[in-house]
Amino acid sequence: MNSAAEQVRIVSAEREIAAPASVVFELIADPAQQPRWDGNDNLSEASTGQRVRAAGEVFTMVITKGHTRQNHVVEFEEGRLIAWLPAEPDRQPPGHLWRWEVEELDEGRSRVRHTYDWSRLTDEKRLPRARATTSDKLAASIERLAKLAEQA
Numbered sequence: 001m002n003s004a005a006e007q008v009r010i011v012s013a014e015r016e017i018a019a020p021a022s023v024v025f026e027l028i029a030d031p032a033q034q035p036r037w038d039g040n041d042n043l044s045e046a047s048t049g050q051r052v053r054a055a056g057e058v059f060t061m062v063i064t065k066g067h068t069r070q071n072h073v074v075e076f077e078e079g080r081l082i083a084w085l086p087a088e089p090d091r092q093p094p095g096h097l098w099r100w101e102v103e104e105l106d107e108g109r110s111r112v113r114h115t116y117d118w119s120r121l122t123d124e125k126r127l128p129r130a131r132a133t134t135s136d137k138l139a140a141s142i143e144r145l146a147k148l149a150e151q152a
Helices: 004-008 021-029 031-037 124-132 135-151
Strands: 010-017 043-045 058-063 068-077 081-087 097-106 109-117
Touching: 010 135, 021 031, 021 081, 021 097, 021 109, 021 135, 031 043, 031 058, 031 135, 068 097, 109 135
Parallel strands: none
Antiparallel strands: 010 109, 043 058, 058 068, 068 081, 081 097, 097 109
16 A cells, blocks of 8 residues: 555654653543644543553543544553544444654653554545645644643
């Protein structure tokens, strides 16, 4: 799957943040914090107490249109990596993945990479929204995340 069209279906952004990796990761792994830094303006709220600790977990989020999403955690490494597949409640994920990677550069700096991968998206109704999720929107999430982490 190395066609040009396939590569367009995976977008990412990264930058350095002047905050420890542990602080940055905590803001990502706690779903209740995610609406504070969402650069897509897609996340409305998540109840507290859902802090992700392992692959296989599911956390629930309410999006701005009022719908609930169950996010199935498929990759997890404490302090470093988290990725999930969103789905409507009690349905199979349609195949788009959100991934966050945090690399500690030193005690007070980290590099953050945010990726949206919709190369396996099967729901035709979601394609316009997926196409609209550009690296600029991912960068906006990282910018907001950086502001929060650097103030912590």
